[in-house]
Amino acid sequence: QSVLTQPPSASGTPGQRVTISCSGSSSNIGSNYVYWYQQLPGTAPKLLIYRSDQRPSGVPDRFSGSKSGTSGSLAISGLRSEDEADYYCAAWDDSLSGVLFGGGTKLTVL
Amino acid sequence: EVQLVESGGGLVQPGGSLRLSCAASGFTFSSYAMSWVRQAPGKGLEWVSTISTNGGSTYHIDSVKGRFTISRDNSKSTLYLQMNSLRAEDTATYYCAKPSRDSSTWYSPHFDYWGQGTLLTVSS
Numbered sequence: 737q738s739v740l741t742q743p744p745s746a747s748g749t750p751g752q753r754v755t756i757s758c759s760g761s762s763s764n765i766g767s768n769y770v771y772w773y774q775q776l777p778g779t780a781p782k783l784l785i786y787r788s789d790q791r792p793s794g795v796p797d798r799f800s801g802s803k804s805g806t807s808g809s810l811a812i813s814g815l816r817s818e819d820e821a822d823y824y825c826a827a828w829d830d831s832l833s834g835v836l837f838g839g840g841t842k843l844t845v846l
Numbered sequence: 847e848v849q850l851v852e853s854g855g856g857l858v859q860p861g862g863s864l865r866l867s868c869a870a871s872g873f874t875f876s877s878y879a880m881s882w883v884r885q886a887p888g889k890g891l892e893w894v895s896t897i898s899t900n901g902g903s904t905y906h907i908d909s910v911k912g913r914f915t916i917s918r919d920n921s922k923s924t925l926y927l928q929m930n931s932l933r934a935e936d937t938a939t940y941y942c943a944k945p946s947r948d949s950s951t952w953y954s955p956h957f958d959y960w961g962q963g964t965l966l967t968v969s970s
Contacts, residue, residue: 771955773891780941780960781883781891787950792958824891826955834907835881835893835955 740764740825740838747844748815756841758808758825764836770808771826772801775840781824785810812843820845848872848959850942855964862932862968868925868942868961875923876900879945879952882916882927884938885963894940895927896953905953910936932968939963 741759748754758770772785783792785801788808800811808825825838854866868880882894895906895916904916915928925942943957950956 769950769954769956771957773957775891780962781957782960783946783956783958786946786948786956792946822890826891826893828951828954832908834905835896835953837883837891837893837955840890 740827740836742823742825742838742841744839745842745844747846748812749846750815750817752815753811753813754815754843756810756812756823756825756843758810758838760806760808760827760836762806763831764806764827764829765803765808766806767830768828770801770803772799772808772810773824773826775822775824777821784823815845817845819843848944850944850959850961852940852942852961852964855940855966857967857969858932859970860933860968863928863930864932864966866927866929866940866964866966870923870925870942870944873944875918876920878947880918880925881943881945881955881957882925883941883943883957883960884936885941886935886938889938892938893955897925898952929966932966934968937966937968939965 769787773781775781788803789801823841849871851869881896897916913931917926941963942961944959946958
């Protein structure tokens with residue numbers, strides 16, 4: 737079973753830079769784009785990054801994405817208290833013919 | 847303004863059936879593939895199903911194949927999820943999601959709008 741693996745938690749202090757990883761395989765991240773979503777408590781997910789490194793309009797440039805081989809990363813610089821949320825990566829999987837979401841990373845701003 | 851409003855959730859006994867609806871407005875519904883994504887209480891996101899613009903192509907996660915059917919009525923701008931043989935593990939908030947017009951493929955997880963979700967509880 738293909739999966740996207742994220743660390744369950746991450747933390748940082750205000751102003752710091754935090755990186756969240758998303759590890760996949762050749763059938764998903766290795767051959768398709770990575771997408772990142774932010775979910776605040778009790779709300780629907782919000783698109784942060786598309787096509788691995790593109791930011792939708794309205795998303796601060798503090799958020800950036802990258803992809804290398806079978807892994808993707810989300811970086812948040814200048815950490816702010818309002819960034820405290822759950823973050824999910826997603827990708828299409830060619831073997832499963834379906835979308836995979838990572839297990840999610842809970843970001844805590846200390 | 848794009849709006850996606852899910853409805854139809856509720857409490858169902860194991861083995862039962864239910865149909866979820868997602869009423870769309872603010873965009874040309876028939877021009878976009880649509881998807882369902884669910885989230886069990888306290889858990890992560892899980893993609894469930896995607897349907898093409900005309901309904902001719904669909905994808906489902908393995909765990910719901912043969913039990914769930916995604917469909918759409920473009921004349922009503924409404925997306926559906928027919929759920930049969932429900933199990934306790936189907937308990938979740940179900941979101942409908944619209945892809946961006948910049949999506950690289952119709953089945954990419956490039957969702958720019960989400961509904962507020964509707965809660966399904968499967969329990970006796």
